[in-house]
Amino acid sequence: MxxxxxxxxxxxxxxxxxxxxxxxxxxxxxxxxxxxxxxxxxxxxxxxxxxxxxxxxxxxxxxxxxxxxxxxxxxxxxxxxxxxxxxxxxxxxxxxxxxxxxxxxxxxxxxxxxxxxxxxxxxxxxxxxxxxxxxxxxxxxxxxxxxxxxxxxxxxxxxxxxxxxxxxxxxxxxxxxxxxxxxxxxxxxxxxxxxSQYSLDSYLPEPASNNMYWFPPDGALKLQSGFDIRCARLHMLGLDLYSSHRRIFSPGVNSSYNLLELLMRSLQLAWEDELFDQEFVNIQHVLQVVQFYCWKWSTLETMDRSEVSSHIKSLSQAQQEDITCLKLVVLQDLPVAETFIKSLNCANKLQYIFNCASFSAAVVEWETYSSRLHKELIVTLPLWRKHESIFPCPSDDFAETM
Ligand SMILES: O=C(O)CCC(=O)C(=O)O
Ligand SMILES: [Fe+2]
The missing domain is CATH 2.60.120.620 (q2cbj1_9rhob like domain)
Structure with a gap:
């Protein structure tokens, strides 16, 4: 046959x-x-x-x-x-x-x-x-x-x-x-x-529970080993997190769980010994803007920076201590986290160096990008509901409402 x-x-x-x-x-x-x-x-x-x-x-x-x-x-x-x-x-x-x-x-x-x-x-x-x-x-x-x-x-x-x-x-x-x-x-x-179950009032991200981002997952129960994948991605770029809320925890109450909760609240980014004065609403917001910067990095580099003021201050000793304290919790197992971070980088990939002025431009561009997609969703969702199906809407339909 x-x-x-x-x-x-x-x-x-x-x-x-x-x-x-x-x-x-x-x-x-x-x-x-x-x-x-x-x-x-x-x-x-x-x-x-x-x-x-x-x-x-x-x-x-x-x-x-x-x-x-x-x-x-x-x-x-x-x-x-x-x-x-x-x-x-x-x-x-x-x-x-x-x-x-x-x-x-x-x-x-x-x-x-x-x-x-x-x-x-x-x-x-x-x-x-x-x-x-x-x-x-x-x-x-x-x-x-x-x-x-x-x-x-x-x-x-x-x-x-x-x-x-x-x-x-x-x-x-x-x-x-x-x-x-x-x-x-x-x-x-x-x-x-x-x-339909969620309000679409804003596009500011809200994190899921911390254990969903803990690696490896079995370490998430007691948080005694492993690290937070979001913080590992920031660490990979040489960025640190600063929380002005840390001081509200008295020493005895500073358990890892409490400190991890700081990721759900407002945060600032630090790079080497400098602090950005931009306040992010939570870790997810930080990560979206930082990864947006990584995506758009080459075009942001060439943008006219005269309109973008980069607000940076030197970190105080106390702020540096707070940063280290939070880092010890989010990257609990620093050697393990660093080995993992190294393995995420492919030797053949060109690495870039963080640039403060381009990052300030990324903060603005992220807003523009997110707000555009948010408007598109608001316009399209009633059509999806009506047809019980998710499909692309011709861009002309957006033009009238924007
Ligand atoms: O990522 C791939 O190339 C295939 C993955 C796969 O086989 C699977 O997820 O079932
Ligand atoms: Fe498969």
């Missing part, structure tokens, strides 16, 4: 440069400023429902056009008779030590609704991480070297058993979606319902 063609035996599609470099960077910014400790060791994730629950609903806007484009491509390529629903959308990053052995994506009873998988690579092998090569057990191509903008689509069943090599260094970031024929697993319906 003649062999069935490969397309039938192993239905899969690889698309190069399907996502623009700018979208890859934007999604990387969203992930690095919002992710929580994930479902597998050394893995971090950002789901759309988490963005909504942390008052960052506007950050789902950049996902909307690409979700639609990917859905159309999956339906077209796999010749779907009926419209599919998106079952899950998430940003996932894998760090040193993470890997996954041979599996199909529907290999658990509670995953049987998954019909198609789509993995979009947001950063690149060798530049941002080493290891992390994707393999199919049978058929061609047998391996995929992740490159920013490339996409792999495959059926979630045993015709596409795959694995991912262990990450050796760096952070490998993907946008991962699963599609289903079963409308009862429609992610849109769930997201629209969650969106």
């Amino acid at each position: 003649a062999e069935r063609p490969q397309a039938e035996q192993h239905p899969r599609l690889i698309l190069h440069n399907f996502l623009s470099p700018e979208l890859c960077k934007e999604l990387e910014f969203i992930h690095k400023s919002n992710c929580t400790v994930g479902y597998r060791p050394n893995v971090f994730s950002t789901t759309l429902s988490h963005l909504i629950a942390t008052n960052s609903s506007h950050l789902i806007m950049p996902f909307v056009p690409i979700r639609e484009k990917l859905k159309e491509k999956v339906e077209e390529y796999f010749g779907c008779q009926y419209e599919l629903v998106i079952e899950f959308t998430g940003l996932i990053s894998w760090t040193k030590g993470s890997s996954i052995g041979w599996h199909s994506d529907d290999n658990r009873p509670y995953l049987k609704q998954r019909d198609f998988a789509v993995v979009c690579y947001l950063n690149s092998y060798d530049e941002d991480f080493r290891g992390g090569i994707f393999h199919f057990q049978d058929g061609e191509p047998s391996s995929i070297v992740p490159m920013a903008g490339d996409v792999v689509m495959y059926t979630a069943d045993t015709r596409n058993i795959h694995s991912v090599d262990e990450i050796m260094e760096g952070e490998r970031i993907t946008l991962t979606l699963w599609f289903s024929r079963d409308v009862s697993h429609d992610e849109d319906a769930k997201l629209i319902s969650v969106l």
Whole structure:
């Protein structure tokens, strides 16, 4: 009997440069400023429902056009008779030590609704991480070297058993979606319902509970080892956190739990022996602005700085002590945190040096960016509610209201 063609035996599609470099960077910014400790060791994730629950609903806007484009491509390529629903959308990053052995994506009873998988690579092998090569057990191509903008689509069943090599260094970031024929697993319906539960009055982020950001997750119970991933990302850039509220805790009450609560309150950033006078509402706000700076760094560098005043003061001795005290709590296990931070950096990646004037510009630009997305969400949400589906709205519709 003649062999069935490969397309039938192993239905899969690889698309190069399907996502623009700018979208890859934007999604990387969203992930690095919002992710929580994930479902597998050394893995971090950002789901759309988490963005909504942390008052960052506007950050789902950049996902909307690409979700639609990917859905159309999956339906077209796999010749779907009926419209599919998106079952899950998430940003996932894998760090040193993470890997996954041979599996199909529907290999658990509670995953049987998954019909198609789509993995979009947001950063690149060798530049941002080493290891992390994707393999199919049978058929061609047998391996995929992740490159920013490339996409792999495959059926979630045993015709596409795959694995991912262990990450050796760096952070490998993907946008991962699963599609289903079963409308009862429609992610849109769930997201629209969650969106209705939260006020959309502001776009200032609110953190989830501290233990969701504690790494490794088993250390979160007693906080006796490990570190806060958000603070580790700041430390990686040479930035420290200062809380003017620390002094309200009397010495006996200064337990780690109390001090960690300071992350939920207003904070300032310090760099070397200088303090920015900008007050952030909480750690999530700090991280969003800092990661925005990392995303836009090269354009901010070239901006006219004459309008941007950088307000910096020298740190007093007492303020420096407060910074050290908070750091000892948030990066409890400093050697472990520093080893982890080092492993997040890929040796081949060009590192940049923090610049105060460009950072002040980033504070202003972050406001403009967030407020634009927030307005877009407010205009679009009634349409999503009406159609019970999340879809891109033509930009003309925004123009009238802005
Ligand atoms: O990130 C990848 O390349 C694939 C990940 C994977 O297989 C999964 O999450 O099931
Ligand atoms: Fe998989």
